[in-house]
Amino acid sequence: MRLVRRTVAATAAGLLAAAALSACGALAPSSSDGDGTVLRVQGMPPGTEKAALEAFNRQVAAFEEANPGITVEGTTNVWDPMTFSAKLAGGSIEDVISVPFTEPQGLIERGQVAAIDGDLAFWDHAKEFNPQVLTTLSDAGGKLYGVPEAPFALGLVYNRALFEQAGLDPNKPPATWDEVRAYAEQIAERTGKTGYLQETKDNQGGWQLTMMTYAHGGAMERQENGKYVADFNSAPTKSALQLLKDMRWSDDAVGENQLNNQADAIKAFASGQVGMFLGTPGTYKLAKMTYGMEDIGDYGIGAMPQAGGNATLSGGKAYMIPASVSADKRAAAVKWLVHAYGQPQYDPAIAAENAKNLAADPKAAVGVPTLPLFTAEQQLKIDEAIKPYVNVELANFTPYLTGTPTLELKPEPPFQAQTVYTALDTVLQAVLTDENADIDALLTKAETDVNTKLLADQP
Amino acid sequence: MSLAVDVPTEAEAAGKPAARRPRRRRKSKWRNELTALVLLVPALLTFGLFSWWPIVRGLLISFQQTNLVDPAKWVGLDNFRAIFADPLLGTAVENTLLFTGLALLIGFPLPIVLAAVMSTVRRAGGVYRFLAYLPVVIPPVVSVLLWKWFYDPGAGLFNSILGLVGLGPYPWLQSPDTAMLSLVLESTWAGMGGAVLIYLAAMVGIPTELYEAAQTDGAGIWRRIWHVMLPQLRPVIGLLLLMQLIGTIQVFTEPYVFTGGGPQDSTVTVLLLVFRYAFVNGDYGQAAALSFLLAIALAILSAIYLRATRAWSRT
Numbered sequence: 001m002r003l004v005r006r007t008v009a010a011t012a013a014g015l016l017a018a019a020a021l022s023a024c025g026a027l028a029p030s031s032s033d034g035d036g037t038v039l040r041v042q043g044m045p046p047g048t049e050k051a052a053l054e055a056f057n058r059q060v061a062a063f064e065e066a067n068p069g070i071t072v073e074g075t076t077n078v079w080d081p082m083t084f085s086a087k088l089a090g091g092s093i094e095d096v097i098s099v100p101f102t103e104p105q106g107l108i109e110r111g112q113v114a115a116i117d118g119d120l121a122f123w124d125h126a127k128e129f130n131p132q133v134l135t136t137l138s139d140a141g142g143k144l145y146g147v148p149e150a151p152f153a154l155g156l157v158y159n160r161a162l163f164e165q166a167g168l169d170p171n172k173p174p175a176t177w178d179e180v181r182a183y184a185e186q187i188a189e190r191t192g193k194t195g196y197l198q199e200t201k202d203n204q205g206g207w208q209l210t211m212m213t214y215a216h217g218g219a220m221e222r223q224e225n226g227k228y229v230a231d232f233n234s235a236p237t238k239s240a241l242q243l244l245k246d247m248r249w250s251d252d253a254v255g256e257n258q259l260n261n262q263a264d265a266i267k268a269f270a271s272g273q274v275g276m277f278l279g280t281p282g283t284y285k286l287a288k289m290t291y292g293m294e295d296i297g298d299y300g301i302g303a304m305p306q307a308g309g310n311a312t313l314s315g316g317k318a319y320m321i322p323a324s325v326s327a328d329k330r331a332a333a334v335k336w337l338v339h340a341y342g343q344p345q346y347d348p349a350i351a352a353e354n355a356k357n358l359a360a361d362p363k364a365a366v367g368v369p370t371l372p373l374f375t376a377e378q379q380l381k382i383d384e385a386i387k388p389y390v391n392v393e394l395a396n397f398t399p400y401l402t403g404t405p406t407l408e409l410k411p412e413p414p415f416q417a418q419t420v421y422t423a424l425d426t427v428l429q430a431v432l433t434d435e436n437a438d439i440d441a442l443l444t445k446a447e448t449d450v451n452t453k454l455l456a457d458q459p
Numbered sequence: 460m461s462l463a464v465d466v467p468t469e470a471e472a473a474g475k476p477a478a479r480r481p482r483r484r485r486k487s488k489w490r491n492e493l494t495a496l497v498l499l500v501p502a503l504l505t506f507g508l509f510s511w512w513p514i515v516r517g518l519l520i521s522f523q524q525t526n527l528v529d530p531a532k533w534v535g536l537d538n539f540r541a542i543f544a545d546p547l548l549g550t551a552v553e554n555t556l557l558f559t560g561l562a563l564l565i566g567f568p569l570p571i572v573l574a575a576v577m578s579t580v581r582r583a584g585g586v587y588r589f590l591a592y593l594p595v596v597i598p599p600v601v602s603v604l605l606w607k608w609f610y611d612p613g614a615g616l617f618n619s620i621l622g623l624v625g626l627g628p629y630p631w632l633q634s635p636d637t638a639m640l641s642l643v644l645e646s647t648w649a650g651m652g653g654a655v656l657i658y659l660a661a662m663v664g665i666p667t668e669l670y671e672a673a674q675t676d677g678a679g680i681w682r683r684i685w686h687v688m689l690p691q692l693r694p695v696i697g698l699l700l701l702m703q704l705i706g707t708i709q710v711f712t713e714p715y716v717f718t719g720g721g722p723q724d725s726t727v728t729v730l731l732l733v734f735r736y737a738f739v740n741g742d743y744g745q746a747a748a749l750s751f752l753l754a755i756a757l758a759i760l761s762a763i764y765l766r767a768t769r770a771w772s773r774t
Contacts, residue, residue: 200722255613
């Protein structure tokens with residue numbers, strides 16, 4: 001009898017475990033059944049950003065009212081390549097994902113995100129997007145894969161207080177790379193701080209060398225016999241690297257620590273240790289809200305300094321839909337994209353309402369200037385509408401706002417940008433940690449390595 | 460229950476009961492095995508789903524090209540070919556072996572020495588054990604971030620202290636010559652607590668008579684260590700050596716958080732390369748293929764090691 005009981009108990013335990021495990025499969029992301037569609041969307045602000053979270057919840061309520069049968073569940077998840085892959089493989093990825101501008105081309109290339117042109121056609125303003133902004137979100141055939149939020153062009157972020165201490169005019173950031181070198185040396189010499197900080201790791205070195213190459217008139221890839229090959233072993237990239245080498249070894253103006261990514265740069269900048277670094281106006285929010293910059297009035301930003309290229313790189317983030325999302329749910333997700341990101345960036349009244357709500361939180365950054373998502377005229381209307389609620393020091397963005405429109409906005413390298421960036425991280429690190437680094441030899445090796453990989457992956 | 464059960468039958472008396480009892484025993488044994496099997500089901504399911512199936516899946520993916528959305532495409536040995544064509548593979552293998560070698564040189568003897576010293580402490584032994592184990596309790600990423608500040612070439616703790624006695628400043632993580640050594644120092648600090656406690660427990664278990672006998676025979680401290688303590692610790696040393704080899708070859712957190720593989724690829728390890736394949740380039744096939752090769756290398760290494768040390772462990 002005891003044996004029977006034991007067997008029954010063990011069987012029950014086994015079944016329970018099996019049930020529990022099979023329940024894991026029930027962690028499916030969202031449903032689309034007879035009761036309606038449930039959309040799981042990234043982009044919900046965390047609880048610490050109270051005003052932004054309330055605004056998001058109001059947006060959700062308005063959307064659900066206007067679209068009966070669609071329920072929106074927000075998540076505070078942000079882009080993370082590791083969890084993205086795992087959730088995509090496990091079928092639990094959200095229906096709308098938030099992606100920084102460095103990622104869309106790779107996602108499109110691998111077929112991991114869905115084109116949205118067809119579903120977006122219902123929106124009257126679908127054809128009015130600023131084409132420069134959409135380059136990063138489109139494939140070679142011109143199909144669109146996402147809606148941008150707060151698009152930026154890369155510029156030069158600088159510390160106005162350190163400029164003053166160094167005897168420089170905080171309203172006149174360097175406009176050329178020669179001036180960057182001179183200013184950096186002056187800041188380092190007179191304040192003892194890092195004059196200019198260069199990012200070099202986690203592929204962000206390659207990313208920054210790309211913008212410097214554009215500013216020097218170069219390109220990172222070119223097409224040869226229908227295939228993409230490296231194009232950075234050229235005079236513009238060499239000039240950019242030589243400049244950095246001189247700033248490091250002749251001027252001693254780029255600090256001691258040469259292994260930095262963007263987070264390290266913003267952190268050091270927010271604590272007043274850095275005079276200049278390359279970034280978008282979006283770094284204002286990070287410096288203020290994430291790294292607690294003591295006097296945010298010291299934040300200044302200018303247009304990308306130039307050396308003959310008259311160009312810069314685009315940046316920002318976008319909302320995209322994974323390719324695993326079903327067609328009917330994708331249509332619902334596109335409606336959400338229009339409601340949450342398209343219309344508020346087009347309609348001055350909605351933009352003003354959102355800005356008013358956000359401004360209720362003194363820690364929030366309202367009015368950080370962006371590139372026009374539509375036409376320049378439309379952006380002017382938006383800027384005018386949100387003016388009463390702007391709490392950022394707009395005057396400190398003036399050099400950026402006046403300089404950037406004169407530059408050509410270039411996208412990331414079109415094929416396997418991350419492969420290019422990885423190789424160039426190594427080159428930058430060599431230039432900044434080895435006084436005898438041979439730039440020509442380093443670029444030749446990087447070119448060979450990159451081409452080996454690029455050509456292997458192109459049929 | 461009737462008496463008849465207990466009273467031997469004629470047949471049993473004639474020596475035939477043996478035929479019925481084994482059948483009952485067999486039945487009972489079968490029931491026991493079934494019970495054991497049923498009790499194993501949860502563990503089998505759990506391991507199967509969360510451990511063995513992913514291993515099998517990883518192996519399959521190494522022969523596929525997949526974007527995790529569309530059906531995977533079989534590509535034969537293409538992923539392996541691409542890995543061997545990667546110019547960084549050789550560097551990553553060299554760096555991984557360098558890390559393993561340095562960790563063996565620095566990190567392996569240190570816990571034995573510390574445990575030996577701590578075993579002689581008569582008072583407040585718990586405090587030392589606590590201090591030795593403390594770094595293990597700190598999350599690995601936190602340890603690395605702490606040491607990143609220690610290593611800062613400007614205002615870092617190490618250069619500040621060394622500067623007081625006129626040494627340095629040293630570049631630590633900033634130079635390809637010293638970056639790997641810096642990673643090994645941190646990983647030794649962070650990971651040796653567990654080994655110290657295991658050695659300490661093993662040392663406490665060595666009969667004191669052995670030391671006393673050696674001492675009576677005129678053995679000094681070094682001879683007692685060499686001829687009594689170390690031979691008694693052989694099985695533990697052997698096991699921990701194997702675990703350290705396997706652990707250090709899979710080093711990832713330190714290069715990922717400290718240096719991102721730099722400077723100049725001097726800290727790119729095999730696992731960091733796997734990470735880049737999967738999560739930077741989105742090539743899961745190549746990542747799985749390199750993981751598979753690493754697993755084979757570890758299995759071969761373990762087999763060679765076990766064979767080589769079998770005799771040594773027995774004596």
